Amino acid sequence: MSGGLEEALRSAVGAAHVLVDADLRAAYETDWTRRFTGAARCVVRPASTAEVVAVVRACAAAGVPIVVQGGNTGLVGAGVPTGGEVLVSLARLTSVEPVDAVEAQVTVGAGVTLEKLQAHARTAGLDFGVDLAARSSATVGGMIATNAGGIRVLRHGSMRAQVTGLEAVLADGTVLTRLDGLAKDNTGYDLTQLVAGSEGTLAIVTRARLRLVPLLPERAAALVAVAGTEAALELLAAARARLATLSAAEIFYPEGLELVRAYRQLPAPFAEPAGAYVVLECAARTDPTDDILELLSDCAAVEDATVASDRAGLERLWSYREAHTEAISTAGIPTKLDVCVPLGELTALVAELPATVASVAPKARVITFGHLNEGNLHLNVLDAGEHAEDVTDAVLRLVAAHRGTISSEHGVGRAKAPWLSLSRTPEEIAAMRRIKAALDPDGILNPGVLLPA
Amino acid sequence: MSGGLEEALRSAVGAAHVLVDADLRAAYETDWTRRFTGAARCVVRPASTAEVVAVVRACAAAGVPIVVQGGNTGLVGAGVPTGGEVLVSLARLTSVEPVDAVEAQVTVGAGVTLEKLQAHARTAGLDFGVDLAARSSATVGGMIATNAGGIRVLRHGSMRAQVTGLEAVLADGTVLTRLDGLAKDNTGYDLTQLVAGSEGTLAIVTRARLRLVPLLPERAAALVAVAGTEAALELLAAARARLATLSAAEIFYPEGLELVRAYRQLPAPFAEPAGAYVVLECAARTDPTDDILELLSDCAAVEDATVASDRAGLERLWSYREAHTEAISTAGIPTKLDVCVPLGELTALVAELPATVASVAPKARVITFGHLNEGNLHLNVLDAGEHAEDVTDAVLRLVAAHRGTISSEHGVGRAKAPWLSLSRTPEEIAAMRRIKAALDPDGILNPGVLLPA
Known part of the structure; x- marks a missing residue:
């Protein structure tokens, strides 16, 4: 790196927090999924807003772009360098003020x-x-x-x-x-x-x-076996209409359940296999178990169900859903897609996914789970081999055809930037570019992220 | 107006919807409070998005600024002209699509x-x-x-x-x-x-x-007499902690109550006068009356209370609060201030207001009511005479000293633009100007509104 910038950064944050050696930088240069990696010019760890300002000014003066990183848990490559950027880690900005209980x-x-x-x-x-x-x-x-x-x-x-x-x-x-x-x-x-x-x-x-x-101390959750996506939506509609304390409604499918069971050595949750599984949780000031039980006994979509309200039972029940990410990661490096469609399109999307993926990557498997209430599915494609990009393209186009978005939670990052136009109109993208140019005319901050280069 | 622009506007929306005569324009040129008025070049009433586009393009081509107007119920003069603008009324954009019940x-x-x-x-x-x-x-x-x-x-x-x-x-x-x-x-x-x-x-x-x-069909409300602002906040804290179905928490004071009673010929709500009055309302799927009654019997801040859950009773109870605006308007043309402070500052603000107003407008009266939960007070200054601007300045500075904002609901408009810097930093205002310039480089849309000219 140029001596001038290096010196300015050391002067800004102290020499100990400008990491130039490759082995010191390494932990910051690859993302959690191991899909994205790149060499930073250096890693800088400011400890205050004033230090961030000094770092930004030094980079701007040198015309060197910045990549910003938090906990490095992002899934779309927005926080790792592509080569030559100054990586600004915010991990040292750990101030915590007292809770303002009056304003909450x-x-x-x-x-x-x-x-x-x-x-x-x-x-x-x-x-x-x-x-x-x-x-x-x-x-x-x-x-x-x-x-x-x-x-x-x-x-x-x-x-x-x-x-x-x-x-x-x-x-x-x-x-x-x-x-x-x-x-x-x-x-x-x-x-x-x-x-x-x-x-x-x-x-x-x-x-x-x-x-x-x-803080809602009383929780109760149900793991519910249903025939498939349509039945899951029927259960969701009943839950939304009747459970004022509903706090989560998640979905997963048999393929994911099998991976999780093998990874965590868990028993089958029900005697019979089902087409889909829904987790409903209520949180309240008083025990919501009876409300959930009443709903389950009234809703025709329920094939079988198990309910928990004690800590151990809740953890066991949730583990079928929450262990998905780790179980998948153990099975390979997945292509992670994170999409959202209107609820009315969800059944069709789930039904059409396997054929869409098979058409471009015959050996690939798709593990699907997600946030049922928002029609938000996390699609994890394993064994796509050299067809990973083709799968991404085919699935995102399928999602767009169902009036969905290419990213519901993870963001666009570098991973989805080429497909941004599936979710935003040319006019919207042009307006975004005008705003970007107004606030960052030289393109110093996270170039290549979100807006296609 | 220039013949070219007039012709373009008539071609865009039809001659019947380009109002040039002063008597046709008049209803659009003065705001509801009668404080803001100005002559538009003409009033244009597009009936579709395509017509709005044609109107905007015609005005942009002619370099003539636009003032946008909805229902003309704004309180800060943002929707009325200052002189020479094309006033675009959106009142004809009345399309209503069917409710999507699945997505709500x-x-x-x-x-x-x-x-x-x-x-x-x-x-x-x-x-x-x-x-x-x-x-x-x-x-x-x-x-x-x-x-x-x-x-x-x-x-x-x-x-x-x-x-x-x-x-x-x-x-x-x-x-x-x-x-x-x-x-x-x-x-x-x-x-x-x-x-x-x-x-x-x-x-x-x-x-x-x-x-x-x-749609929550069951409502219950209480009108509560308390000693003053501090007691009202105590009641609010109890209500927030215990009433999961709380849907409104409003406050008003004796001066407002007297105006409302005279205007609507209402009886005194309680045998004894109080320092402040709070309206609490709960809305739920099942009757929340018992929850309210229990809270009232437990909370030491309650001096007296009346509860209603039938339609007529709710209307009667709410009228003490809701008739404030009309009662004040009947008493004169108020200077309306709409401020918000952290709840911890509310008592001090209310206590300091009379002296602050009296220091610049000795004969003025302040009628205060508002949304207790957000620390949002509507301050209506009557009889300020030629000191209206001085009152505005003094009160907004007082609010800023209590870490509050100069507008919580009404917006900045033209009325508060000169005081914007009391609520936003120079850096924020500069960033806003950069965004404005990026999206509206020629300053066609609502010039003079929000950002000081």
């Missing part, structure tokens, strides 16, 4: 993990509205940049719905600060929501003001 | 009134999440442009939280279309949320995809 909000640094945030909220008798399996590594900044989802979106909305304000650094080092967390504030453009979900291309999030939700 | 969404035109939207949702057994007193006139487009609030924000969030997508026309006639209403869609910048709350300065909303909420 808290301000934390971008590098705080979801797990730490949850624990902090719970000490105040509150909870955080988003939960996902990568909670021990995923950071607040990364979750905002990708607008993370997870299993509680049904109840509390996605990550952006939790963000009442943020502090972010623009490409020229300008700091936008909006951490008041006012419940209502109609004084101009919602820059917070513009930055949320922009995948590090408009600004670097350094701190966030987050909404907290009531 | 609906697509409607920008000119559809809130009342019509509510009735439409209810025919499908659903409801709309935002409600406000101007429901018979306020339109969907205007409510999105200002991110309207109202009494149900506590339960369902502000207007922007109901908008899953929209169709909007940019200053160059480009149409952004995003009406899929997917529950999750992480494919780029959230242009929908950028346009929401931008007060017509970035784009003209022509259609919207809106989230609907369950």
Whole structure:
């Protein structure tokens, strides 16, 4: 790297936090799925907003692009370098302010993990509205940049719905600060929501003001066997209509169940196999078990069901769903697609998937699971071999034909950028480019991510 | 007006919908409060998105600015001309698509009134999440442009939280279309949320995809007498902690109660006068009356209370709160301020207001009411005489000193633009200007609104 930039970065964050050696950089240069990797010019670890500003200014002055990284749990290659960028890790931005119990909000640094945030909220008798399996590594900044989802979106909305304000650094080092967390504030453009979900291309999030939700101590869940997707939707409709305390509605299929059972050595959940499996969970101040039981006994779509409300039972029941990601990862390097269609299209999409995949990759397997309430399926394609790109193309086109989106939770990143036009119109993409150019005219922040180069 | 532009507009929307005569324009040129008025070059009433595009292109080609108007119920002068603009009324964009009961969404035109939207949702057994007193006139487009609030924000969030997508026309006639209403869609910048709350300065909303909420048939409300603001907050905290079905928490004070009683010929609600009055409402699938009664009997802040759950009783109880706006309007032309502070600052703000107002307008009266849950007070200053601007300045500075915002629901418009810097930092305002310039480089849309000229 050029001596001038290196010196400026060391002066900004201290020599110990500018990682130039390949072995020190390595942990930052490959993503969790092992699909994306690249060599950074160096890794920089600022510990404060002022240090982030100094780093951004140094890179901008040198004309060297930046890749921003949180917990490196992203799935679309948005947080790893392609070659020669300065990788800015926000992992040291771990400030945690006291919970404001009156407003039910808290301000934390971008590098705080979801797990730490949850624990902090719970000490105040509150909870955080988003939960996902990568909670021990995923950071607040990364979750905002990708607008993370997870299993509680049904109840509390996605990550952006939790963000009442943020502090972010623009490409020229300008700091936008909006951490008041006012419940209502109609004084101009919602820059917070513009930055949320922009995948590090408009600004670097350094701190966030987050909404907290009531801690609901009583939980009850059911694992339900149904005939297939259509029956699952029937059960969902009944649950949405009758269970005011519904907090999750997940779906998975026999192929995934078999992988999970083998990986975790779990027994079959039911005596008979089923076409699909639904997990329903309710959370409330008082035990919601009776409500779930009543629903299950009334709903014709239910073929069999098991209900749990104690901690061990809940964990056992949820493990059939939550172990999917690890079980799949153990079986190979999957091509991960994360799509969402209107609920009315879900049955047809699931039915057409196998033939669509087989047409381009005859030996591939698709493991499907996801968030039933939002029509959001995680499609994990194994054994696609050299046809991985063809599978991606064919499946994303199928999804678009069913009026769906190519990314519901993971973001576009580098992985989906070539297909952006399946989900956004040319006019929308042009408007996005105008906004990108207005805030980052030299294209310093995450070039190649989200907007196709 | 120039013959060329006039001809282009007539060709765009038909001669009958280009209003040039002063008497035809008049109804559009003064706002509801009678504080803002100006002469438009003409009023144009397009009936479709294509007609809006043609109007925008004609104005852009002629270099003539546009003022956008919905139901003309705005309170900050954002929808009335200052002189010479083409006023584009969206009142004819009244398309209403069938309710999508599976997704609990609906697509409607920008000119559809809130009342019509509510009735439409209810025919499908659903409801709309935002409600406000101007429901018979306020339109969907205007409510999105200002991110309207109202009494149900506590339960369902502000207007922007109901908008899953929209169709909007940019200053160059480009149409952004995003009406899929997917529950999750992480494919780029959230242009929908950028346009929401931008007060017509970035784009003209022509259609919207809106989230609907369950229709909750059982309601119960309490009107509660408390000692003052601090006791009201104590009651609120108890209600939030214990009433999962809480749907509204409003506050008003003795001065407002007296005006309302005189205007509506209402009896005193309680035998003894109180320092403040709180309305709590719960909405649920089963009668929530017992929950409210239990809370009232346990909460030490309650001095007296009356509870209703039948339609007539609810209407009578709510009228003490809802008749405020009309009662005040009958008493004079108020200077309307709409502020929000953290709940921890609310008591001090209310206590300091009278002296602050008296210091600049000795004869003025302040009638205060609002949405307790969000710390959102509507301050109506009567009899300020020639000191109206001084009152605005003094009160908004007081609010800012209490870490509050100069607009929580009404928007900035023309009325509050000079004070924008009390709520947004110079860096935020600069970023807003960059976005405005990127999407509307010639400043055609609502110039002078929101961003100070």
